[in-house]
Amino acid sequence: METKLPMSHERKAVRVVARIKPSSAYPSAKSSAATSVSVHKPNGDESETVSISSGAQFAGSKDSYKLDYCYEENETTSLILTKEIKPLISTVFEGKDANVIAHGARCSGKTHLAQGSEKEPGLAALTMGEMLSMAEESGYSILASIYEVCHETVYDISDQEKRVVSVLEGAQGKIQLKGLSKVHVKSLSEFKELYFGLKKTQKLTGDSPLRSHRGVMIHVTTSSNINSGSIGRMNFLDMAGYEDSRKQNTDLAPLEITRINKSIYSLQNVMYALNANESHVPYRESKLTRMLKDCLQGSNETLLITCLPRELSQDSFYMLNLASRICLGNNRAMANATKKSNGPLRSISSSYVSQRRQTPLTVTVYSKQRTELRGNASERKIKLKTSASAIKGRKLFGEANGSVKSKNNTKEMDSKDRMAMKKETSTSKVVLNVEASASEEENSVSTLSSFNNLQETPRKHQEEFSEAINCIDVITCKAQIVERDENRLDIEEGLTLFNEGENLDKENTSLLANEITSPPLSLRLQELSNNLKSICNTLNQPSTPEKYPTPLTKYPEHGNIIAEAELRTPERSMPLNVGCSPWKTFSAHSSKLKNSAVGEYLKFLNTADKEDLKKLKGIGEKRATYIVDLRQESPEPFKKLDDLKDIGLSEKQIKGLLRKEIGEIFN
Numbered sequence: 001m002e003t004k005l006p007m008s009h010e011r012k013a014v015r016v017v018a019r020i021k022p023s024s025a026y027p028s029a030k031s032s033a034a035t036s037v038s039v040h041k042p043n044g045d046e047s048e049t050v051s052i053s054s055g056a057q058f059a060g061s062k063d064s065y066k067l068d069y070c071y072e073e074n075e076t077t078s079l080i081l082t083k084e085i086k087p088l089i090s091t092v093f094e095g096k097d098a099n100v101i102a103h104g105a106r107c108s109g110k111t112h113l114a115q116g117s118e119k120e121p122g123l124a125a126l127t128m129g130e131m132l133s134m135a136e137e138s139g140y141s142i143l144a145s146i147y148e149v150c151h152e153t154v155y156d157i158s159d160q161e162k163r164v165v166s167v168l169e170g171a172q173g174k175i176q177l178k179g180l181s182k183v184h185v186k187s188l189s190e191f192k193e194l195y196f197g198l199k200k201t202q203k204l205t206g207d208s209p210l211r212s213h214r215g216v217m218i219h220v221t222t223s224s225n226i227n228s229g230s231i232g233r234m235n236f237l238d239m240a241g242y243e244d245s246r247k248q249n250t251d252l253a254p255l256e257i258t259r260i261n262k263s264i265y266s267l268q269n270v271m272y273a274l275n276a277n278e279s280h281v282p283y284r285e286s287k288l289t290r291m292l293k294d295c296l297q298g299s300n301e302t303l304l305i306t307c308l309p310r311e312l313s314q315d316s317f318y319m320l321n322l323a324s325r326i327c328l329g330n331n332r333a334m335a336n337a338t339k340k341s342n343g344p345l346r347s348i349s350s351s352y353v354s355q356r357r358q359t360p361l362t363v364t365v366y367s368k369q370r371t372e373l374r375g376n377a378s379e380r381k382i383k384l385k386t387s388a389s390a391i392k393g394r395k396l397f398g399e400a401n402g403s404v405k406s407k408n409n410t411k412e413m414d415s416k417d418r419m420a421m422k423k424e425t426s427t428s429k430v431v432l433n434v435e436a437s438a439s440e441e442e443n444s445v446s447t448l449s450s451f452n453n454l455q456e457t458p459r460k461h462q463e464e465f466s467e468a469i470n471c472i473d474v475i476t477c478k479a480q481i482v483e484r485d486e487n488r489l490d491i492e493e494g495l496t497l498f499n500e501g502e503n504l505d506k507e508n509t510s511l512l513a514n515e516i517t518s519p520p521l522s523l524r525l526q527e528l529s530n531n532l533k534s535i536c537n538t539l540n541q542p543s544t545p546e547k548y549p550t551p552l553t554k555y556p557e558h559g560n561i562i563a564e565a566e567l568r569t570p571e572r573s574m575p576l577n578v579g580c581s582p583w584k585t586f587s588a589h590s591s592k593l594k595n596s597a598v599g600e601y602l603k604f605l606n607t608a609d610k611e612d613l614k615k616l617k618g619i620g621e622k623r624a625t626y627i628v629d630l631r632q633e634s635p636e637p638f639k640k641l642d643d644l645k646d647i648g649l650s651e652k653q654i655k656g657l658l659r660k661e662i663g664e665i666f667n
């Protein structure tokens with residue numbers, strides 16, 4: 001039976017539907033109209049969007065949440081196959097990749113949906129059955145890889161050895177899954193034995209049972225040879241369930257739950273960015289998203305199934321809220337990244353990248369030291385004014401963070417008192433006026449209240465988020481930058497404020513988005529090295545007195561911060577000590593460079609992901625894992641070089657490592 005698909009299905013990178021688990025599956029839960037979920041389908045089965053509302057009231061809940069569709073208890077998995085998955089299977093046989101991802105809170109029915117029951121087969125088996133018959137008709141073969149992602153490690157679980165799979169990025173960023181085996185599947189019973197024969201929860205390491213994401217990658221190939229390349233792939237993923245890490249009655253430690261939640265958030269961030277047509281998709285946020293990058297990107301399509309119990313729990317409500325945001329992302333995509341942002345949901349990472357690439361002027365505020373103006377020299381006569389509403393939390397989860405940040409904005413601004421400014425491409429004079437008005441910020445985030453007030457104790461949850469998802473500390477400020485020049489030109493532009501640690505992270509992502517593959521630390525060190533060389537050159541040249549960036553001055557009575565600074569290229573940003581001997585000047589600069597290099601190195605350790613950490617000399621798999629673990633406990637474990645002793649390095653080793661790392665840039 002051919003089913004007409006809604007128009008939106010054909011266009012969206014990620015189609016978001018819900019699947020309701022019957023309340024009978026919860027023997028203890030009583031179905032009551034007052035608490036159960038109700039689904040409004042304006043055009044019945046043909047509805048292009050549906051609204052889901054819950055009788056239960058949760059902190060910050062809205063009346064209803066929009067999704068592309070919702071399958072209720074009375075709708076069978078065969079219907080989901082026909083309406084949702086068969087069109088995806090067709091694209092796989094045409095040479096694309098497709099994904100079916102089940103996510104939701106714990107015990108929301110994800111595994112049941114994939115595996116089914118005696119009475120009703122699950123989606124994985126139905127999908128495999130369909131693909132096997134299509135392969136038979138077209139003379140293709142079907143191979144399957146079964147994997148599990150746990151603790152940021154991918155395991156091949158098609159046999160009992162559970163080998164570790166390496167996720168490698170090859171030429172042109174193509175992902176290779178080294179060690180992930182493929183099994184030739186000839187029949188459905190073979191597949192069931194392979195997939196369902198495995199226990200749902202396996203002990204991968206240690207004594208405690210770990211929860212994991214579990215997937216099957218179904219490859220369509222021209223031959224049964226396991227080495228033959230795939231025509232297309234169908235990736236079927238059963239995500240680990242989300243749960244609030246503050247829960248008492250759980251079998252996992254809060255840190256463990258936080259880790260799982262982090263990888264759930266990473267995938268949701270990717271889904272959001274894809275649907276919002278963001279120029280940067282944060283694939284590198286987790287191992288899972290890295291490994292699935294090729295399957296998810298480009299014109300490949302994804303079906304995201306949000307599993308919900310009929311009686312929503314707080315956790316399920318939270319997942320519904322986020323699913324709805326992913327779904328709506330498509331409608332809020334920016335037509336032109338250079339335009340003033342008018343949607344509250346642009347991802348920060350992307351807005352940063354797009355600003356760096358496309359906007360005439362980008363402002364980045366480093367919380368500790370500097371504000372950096374990156375400008376196009378031809379368009380630098382600019383008055384930049386950003387309303388807080390334009391920069392509301394743009395990343396999927398950034399908003400929750402932003403809400404708490406905004407309440408503490410005065411404190412945030414204090415940390416910026418030492419800001420200095422520089423402009424890389426211009427020497428024009430700039431006035432930066434950052435208004436940190438609490439009331440304005442509160443207004444600015446009021447439209448986000450549904451998300452901000454989502455959790456019962458927002459502050460505590462915000463802390464968890466910031467740890468769990470490496471959320472971007474958006475500081476919603478009103479900023480006005482006036483560049484004094486004879487030709488004034490006013491431009492309204494978005495301003496994004498990052499803290500210093502994040503900037504490196506953002507640089508990582510922007511470099512990736514620009515397909516520059518060299519590690520950012522070496523680029524930063526290279527920049528320092530260039531500075532050193534330029535100092536050596538300028539020592540021989542007559543120096544001219546210059547104005548140097550002044551620290552931001554705070555006027556508490558107005559709640560304003562005003563900075564006045566010269567904008568100049570990095571080479572010029574270092575003062576030449578007029579009147580000093582060349583040797584003293586050189587020594588002063590050298591020690592400044594040394595401190596900067598050490599600072600960059602520590603920042604890198606505090607922010608880089610595991611793969612990037614391993615690029616550092618002396619940091620192997622074990623140390624990189626340990627560093628990442630340390631960061632779960634404290635967001636910035638390395639404040640000084642001595643802190644490296646915490647990862648088992650002696651003073652001598654620390655010096656040796658730095659010497660090698662920094663010396664390398666002169667090679």
Ligand SMILES: Nc1ncnc2c1ncn2[C@@H]1O[C@H](COP(=O)(O)OP(=O)(O)OP(=O)(O)O)[C@@H](O)[C@H]1O
Nearest residue numbers: 021022025105106107108109110111112113240241
């Ligand atoms: N559609 C359904 N019909 C009947 N029972 C169901 C249905 N969906 C789930 N269940 C039952 O609910 C319980 C939890 O389901 P399941 O294990 O699929 O949840 P999960 O979301 O995969 O959990 P976790 O997050 O722990 O992986 C199981 O006992 C399962 O049999």
